[in-house]
Amino acid sequence: MTRRALWTASSIARATGGRVNQAFRVQGVSIDTRTLEPGDLFVALDGVRDGHDFVGTAMAAGAAGVLASRPVEAPHVLVKDTFLALQALGLAARERAVGARRGAVTGSVGKTSVTQAVAAGLAMAGRAHASVKSYNNHIGVPLTLARMPEDTERAVFEIGMNHADEITPLSGMVRPHAVAITTVGPVHVENFPEGETGVARAKAEIFDGAAPGAVAVLNADNRWFGCLAARARARGLAVRAFGKTEGADARLLDFRVDAGRGVIRSEIDGGTVDFTLAQTGAHWGLNALCSLLLLDALEVPQETGLAALSGFIALPGRGAEQVVPLPGGGAFTLIDESYNANPLSMAATIGSLGARRSSGRRIVVLTDMLELGEEGPRFHADLSQAIADAGVDQVFCAGPLMKSLWDALPSTRRGGYAVEASGLAPMIPPSLAAGDLVMVKGSNGSRAGLLADALRAVGSGAGGAD
Numbered sequence: 001m002t003r004r005a006l007w008t009a010s011s012i013a014r015a016t017g018g019r020v021n022q023a024f025r026v027q028g029v030s031i032d033t034r035t036l037e038p039g040d041l042f043v044a045l046d047g048v049r050d051g052h053d054f055v056g057t058a059m060a061a062g063a064a065g066v067l068a069s070r071p072v073e074a075p076h077v078l079v080k081d082t083f084l085a086l087q088a089l090g091l092a093a094r095e096r097a098v099g100a101r102r103g104a105v106t107g108s109v110g111k112t113s114v115t116q117a118v119a120a121g122l123a124m125a126g127r128a129h130a131s132v133k134s135y136n137n138h139i140g141v142p143l144t145l146a147r148m149p150e151d152t153e154r155a156v157f158e159i160g161m162n163h164a165d166e167i168t169p170l171s172g173m174v175r176p177h178a179v180a181i182t183t184v185g186p187v188h189v190e191n192f193p194e195g196e197t198g199v200a201r202a203k204a205e206i207f208d209g210a211a212p213g214a215v216a217v218l219n220a221d222n223r224w225f226g227c228l229a230a231r232a233r234a235r236g237l238a239v240r241a242f243g244k245t246e247g248a249d250a251r252l253l254d255f256r257v258d259a260g261r262g263v264i265r266s267e268i269d270g271g272t273v274d275f276t277l278a279q280t281g282a283h284w285g286l287n288a289l290c291s292l293l294l295l296d297a298l299e300v301p302q303e304t305g306l307a308a309l310s311g312f313i314a315l316p317g318r319g320a321e322q323v324v325p326l327p328g329g330g331a332f333t334l335i336d337e338s339y340n341a342n343p344l345s346m347a348a349t350i351g352s353l354g355a356r357r358s359s360g361r362r363i364v365v366l367t368d369m370l371e372l373g374e375e376g377p378r379f380h381a382d383l384s385q386a387i388a389d390a391g392v393d394q395v396f397c398a399g400p401l402m403k404s405l406w407d408a409l410p411s412t413r414r415g416g417y418a419v420e421a422s423g424l425a426p427m428i429p430p431s432l433a434a435g436d437l438v439m440v441k442g443s444n445g446s447r448a449g450l451l452a453d454a455l456r457a458v459g460s461g462a463g464g465a466d
Helices: 009-016 051-060 082-096 111-125 140-146 167-174 196-207 225-234 284-297 302-311 343-355 373-381 383-389 402-408 421-427 448-460
Strands: 028-030 040-043 065-068 076-078 101-106 128-130 154-158 178-181 215-219 238-243 250-258 261-268 271-277 320-325 331-337 362-367 394-398 414-418 437-441
Touching: 009 065, 009 076, 009 082, 040 051, 040 082, 051 065, 065 082, 082 140, 082 167, 101 111, 101 167, 101 196, 101 284, 111 128, 111 154, 111 284, 111 302, 140 154, 140 167, 167 196, 178 196, 178 284, 196 225, 215 225, 215 284, 225 238, 238 284, 250 284, 261 284, 271 284, 271 302, 284 302, 320 448, 331 343, 331 448, 343 362, 343 383, 343 437, 362 402, 362 448, 373 383, 373 402, 383 402, 394 402, 394 421, 402 414, 414 421, 421 448, 437 448
Parallel strands: 028 040, 040 065, 065 076, 101 154, 101 178, 128 154, 178 215, 215 238, 238 250, 331 437, 362 394, 362 437, 394 414
Antiparallel strands: 250 261, 261 271, 320 331
């Protein structure tokens, strides 16, 4: 049985106003030859590199056709502007999937994790579609829409921002029936003259494109909850709250770790709901409740959502755990939180580490948090309190901003410091002992991932990094 095409050349041309030079059918949409799958449409975007220069590579990798703004040596649809055409293709995909209920997630912390947890629930409930990785910007959102099949029943999209006025157009593209703001905190504040107030206003832009009768899922524990709830209601959205706060629709009563799983006691719409997660970080208590409320708004039964959360595995760099053998015997546990970091997520994950039982020491390996503006050194130094409260035994850190934390630490907690992650990597393995819990966290740009990779390599006897 022939698989139904996601797009045909003629349907792409109708959606984009383009012209077909040769008929073709595609099963997916790609903007990157490194991840392109056979049968994909390759969209030749202009950017730092001109996508048209990679058409040959795309066709060799199995692309079925190309969306191009100039004639190319491949079956293609010719348009005036490939970026605008990608947006038009996304909007056409949204309009043809007439029965799909769409959700959108933003927030200063946890938006990718919540998006993927919700995606797991949607997949168990029927024909589902979701963002992959962190495709959450002006290219990633229309690309995710363009990949949405016509028979989709439910979909969830991640929406991010670095500046004001970036979320409004993306929300308008998705036209969500339900939205979630995981939390608001001091992230990207160097781009906002009003600081965190500006961040909150920018996150509230997700309400701007919501469909009539949409639901807003908000964090009742966050200090911006009242402002966000008022903005949501003014836009006609119904508000559903999650948090530890009394009166929240989904209230976290307890989170603990038992037998390697997170154990949650909660109250949802007045009824007690106990369940477990594969995640052990304490921040997953609120992530799970946010996910359940968003799934409910997308008409997924609670039992389906709970089943999905029970089996959901943390994404690489977002809390995935690994037991790593030590060359001299025994093993340590690596908690990889290296994908990204900001003051809120740093404090949360350090606190989660402190809540874990361990036969060994609690060790944190940290790199710079970026885009914090003039307050960056203070935000880093302030982590010393979270580290003390969590009972962390040893701290390794890298980066010019992390020097502020290093200086604030007592000598008893100092494990090692380097200006760059590559310089820190060889310092850590010799200090490790059996039973240690080691968490790595930092921003992408400060190369926390290199340190996580170096620690994974300890198990193979290659503890260093280039």
